[in-house]
Amino acid sequence: MGYCIDLIDQSFTIKAENRPFALEAIRALDPVGAVQGGGGMFSKDESYTCFRWMHGVRLAEMQTLQSALEAWRFQPEFSGNGDIVCLDFIGEKIGDERILFAAIAPFVERGSYLAFRGEDGHVWRYFFDGTAMMEQAGTIAWDTRTEKEVRNGV
Numbered sequence: 001m002g003y004c005i006d007l008i009d010q011s012f013t014i015k016a017e018n019r020p021f022a023l024e025a026i027r028a029l030d031p032v033g034a035v036q037g038g039g040g041m042f043s044k045d046e047s048y049t050c051f052r053w054m055h056g057v058r059l060a061e062m063q064t065l066q067s068a069l070e071a072w073r074f075q076p077e078f079s080g081n082g083d084i085v086c087l088d089f090i091g092e093k094i095g096d097e098r099i100l101f102a103a104i105a106p107f108v109e110r111g112s113y114l115a116f117r118g119e120d121g122h123v124w125r126y127f128f129d130g131t132a133m134m135e136q137a138g139t140i141a142w143d144t145r146t147e148k149e150v151r152n153g154v
Helices: 016-027 065-071 097-107 147-151
Strands: 005-011 074-078 084-089 113-118 123-128 133-138
Touching (some): 005 084, 016 097, 097 123, 097 133
Antiparallel strands (some): 005 113, 113 123, 123 133
C-alpha cells in the first residue's frame, strides 16, 4: 500500500556554504529516542525507529548531504560551485518528506519550492521562505479560450 507521488515542478537551491548546516539538521533527525511523524516503524528488537521508506537508515551516520538526501529518496543535482540546484525524487510513494524539508528549511534559498502530484490528482508544494517550509495546496487551471481566441491573442 501507500500513496504514489510524482515531483512535477521545482525551483530548489541550497547554497554550497549551507550544505554542512543542512546535513547537520538531517543528522539531528536520527529517530533513535526521538519523537517522529506518523508512519515510522520499530525494528524487531525496538532498538531504533525509522521514517517511512527509510528502513534501517541511521541519519546520524550520514557523511554527506547527498547521501542524507538520497536516504530520503531525493537525488541532488549540483552546480559547478557546489550549490544544490535541483532535486529528483527517486522514490515512488510518499514518506515523511515534510519532516525532512521542515528541518532543512532554514538552509534552503528563499522562494524555492517542490511541487508534487499524487496518484489521485491532488497537487501540493513545499514552499521555502528562507526560514521555514510551508505546505501549499494547489490546483490545475485550464485555459478555457477557444482555439480561435488563442490564435487571435485574446
